[in-house]
């Protein structure tokens with residue numbers, strides 16, 4: 205796969221921040237360029253779930269995330285945008301990317317994307333992915349789903365958005381929570397067309 209164009213990764217304010225972070229870790233360690241947007245509403249959940257107090261400054265966010273993952277950025281593989289930077293490069297369809305992953309995706313962000321609101325950078329880039337027919341992978345996190353959630357996801361699915369819920373298949377010798385997270389991240393990367401061996405495939 206061409207590693208020069210970035211993949212956009214968005215983390216929104218839903219439980220399961222680890223799915224986004226583990227996806228980021230895989231991409232950076234395999235030298236894929238990533239442009240990361242963390243929804244400002246997700247800062248609280250970062251603290252709750254990962255113990256990281258995210259700061260509203262993109263240079264500090266970059267350092268916090270790289271320190272957490274114990275990765276250096278000497279090859280400039282990570283770029284961070286704030287969710288209010290609607291002038292960011294990926295907000296334009298003329299900017300070339302490999303597509304976008306939203307993990308986890310809140311029902312609020314999914315509703316915003318399904319109705320084309322583009323009210324923040326995450327929703328705008330998703331809108332661009334849909335209009336340009338570029339890959340968009342959404343990892344919805346809520347349970348149970350209401351008819352509103354399901355209708356929004358159906359609408360997006362009909363627009364060729366890949367809906368990848370974090371549902372573990374237990375055929376892959378899952379014994380720890382990390383195995384389960386890797387199974388989901390492997391499925392997210394599969395949906396984005398990124399080779400990985402994060403889970404045991406059915407043979």
Ligand SMILES: Cc1cc2nc3c(=O)[nH]c(=O)nc-3n(C[C@H](O)[C@H](O)[C@H](O)COP(=O)(O)O)c2cc1C
Nearest residue numbers: 216217218219243245246249310311312313345346
């Ligand atoms: C601790 C916590 C956990 C939440 N978990 C979820 C969740 O799993 N799924 C969801 O759709 N919303 C969840 N929410 C609600 C969203 O955070 C809320 O709708 C928010 O406006 C979404 O913003 P965003 O999509 O712009 O990031 C949670 C909120 C809190 C405070």
